[in-house]
Amino acid sequence: MSALSVLDGYRLWAPTYSAENAVSELETRLVAEMTPPLAGLRLLDAGCGTGRRLLGSGAATAVGVDLSPEMIEAGQGALGPEARMLVGDVRALPLADAGFDLVWCRLVIGHLPECARAYAELGRVAAPGARVIVTDFHPAAHEAGHRRTFRHGDQVHEVEHYVHALATHRDAAAAAGLHLADIREAQIGPAVRPFYAQAGRLALYEQHLGLPVVLALAFEKKDRCGS
Ligand SMILES: C[S@@+](CC[C@H](N)C(=O)[O-])C[C@H]1O[C@@H](n2cnc3c(N)ncnc32)[C@H](O)[C@@H]1O
Numbered sequence: 001m002s003a004l005s006v007l008d009g010y011r012l013w014a015p016t017y018s019a020e021n022a023v024s025e026l027e028t029r030l031v032a033e034m035t036p037p038l039a040g041l042r043l044l045d046a047g048c049g050t051g052r053r054l055l056g057s058g059a060a061t062a063v064g065v066d067l068s069p070e071m072i073e074a075g076q077g078a079l080g081p082e083a084r085m086l087v088g089d090v091r092a093l094p095l096a097d098a099g100f101d102l103v104w105c106r107l108v109i110g111h112l113p114e115c116a117r118a119y120a121e122l123g124r125v126a127a128p129g130a131r132v133i134v135t136d137f138h139p140a141a142h143e144a145g146h147r148r149t150f151r152h153g154d155q156v157h158e159v160e161h162y163v164h165a166l167a168t169h170r171d172a173a174a175a176a177g178l179h180l181a182d183i184r185e186a187q188i189g190p191a192v193r194p195f196y197a198q199a200g201r202l203a204l205y206e207q208h209l210g211l212p213v214v215l216a217l218a219f220e221k222k223d224r225c226g227s
Pocket residue numbers: 006010046047048049050051052053065066067068071088089090091105106107108111112
């Protein structure tokens with residue numbers, strides 16, 4: 001199967017994207033564990049997709065940016081005035097410096113052939129002392145042959161994806177003034193068994209059991225004193 005570009009892939013995936021799957025469920029749980037209470041914070045979701053994670057976030061202000069106009073359009077109806085979504089590239093965010101206390105970049109960075117420019121931008125828009133949370137499809141899942149796929153009609157499509165080693169994330173983030181504070185991963189397990197059961201694929205669940213599928217990294221932006 002040849003992989004679709006990000007723009008072509010998410011154009012097709014947009015109408016059905018907001019349905020959860022095993023990876024998105026595990027990712028949501030990890031990010032919830034790593035995210036501080038949002039009340040009063042200025043939140044950016046860089047690569048927000050349909051903006052589903054901004055719904056009811058409780059943040060003081062919430063902004064989403066995504067490369068795919070179709071993804072933003074698909075989610076726009078569900079989001080009220082609680083969040084603003086913009087079309088833009090995480091490697092050139094259409095946002096001012098130091099404007100956010102919490103920045104998410106969720107399941108996006110693996111779509112980029114190199115991640116330094118994205119980290120430079122995440123670091124630029126993060127305020128001193130801000131937390132930046134980056135998640136990705138786990139390299140071990142890729143190594144085991146798993147791919148970023150979705151079903152459209154009766155066809156399964158793959159979206160382009162690149163594996164970035166942990167050291168690559170860490171070094172790119174450090175160059176942007178972001179220091180690694182926490183690393184977590186999520187594996188296929190009972191929390192997502194219902195997704196396999198619903199698809200009638202419990203034999204596959206047994207095969208996948210224990211496979212890490214999501215990697216989550218939390219960074220802190222240096223505060224003004226440099227700590
Ligand atoms: C797997 S989806 C994740 C969406 C959202 N973060 C979520 O968790 O629901 C990946 C998203 O990254 C977006 N994306 C990929 N490359 C991007 C880039 N260079 N700049 C901004 N968004 C990008 C895609 O358009 C897509 O909406």
